[in-house]
Amino acid sequence: MTTSVLDRTAEPSLGQLHDQAERAAEDQMPCRAAGPELWFAESPRDVELAKALCLDCPVRQLCLAGALERREPWGVWGGELFLQGVVIPRKRPRGRPRKNEQAA
Template sequence: MTLTALLDTDAFTGALGGDAPCQQEDPELWFAEAPDDVEFAKALCGTCPVQAACLDGATARREPWGVWGGQLFLAGAVVARKKPRGRPRKDAAAVEAATVALATAEAARVLAARAS
């Protein structure tokens, strides 16, 4: 990411008055290695009012890594999900569905706690 793009991003999310999830949570969450953390970050992005613009900007900049606009970028392209290292389990689809459901529920819990 160039300095200009970073400054543009900060000005863009700064206009939200600190309400963007990426401004309220640990910044490392959006660049996490663990698939569960990546799914949690993606779920938090789903509540952001600038999600679409963030995704458009990340796509235009070909972000090398991280969660932007609710999508995971690797090497400048959107990937469906972060795959853990090693051999996939036989029940990978069930594990994947459970991971997404847990991340979404955790994001809802965090946002509800923040609202109260």
């Protein structure tokens, strides 16, 4: 009789992210090539730019998993926008919402 052992992959740690980032070239990681303020931008246009830049990052999945685990309070992490520790689809501009949502 043989017993099987389930392979449980642990959540990526900040150390694993750091190690993988050290092996990647600086110009492959947009968060190191561009200014950090882009990943914590106020304008929806800048947030979408940051998310787009993350798509080709070699540590994107580790970055996203780490941010989810840490429940990052805000910013773009792993190509996703976080607000109060939760991924949200997009940043809404400041101001009042439209009276007629169908006109949007």
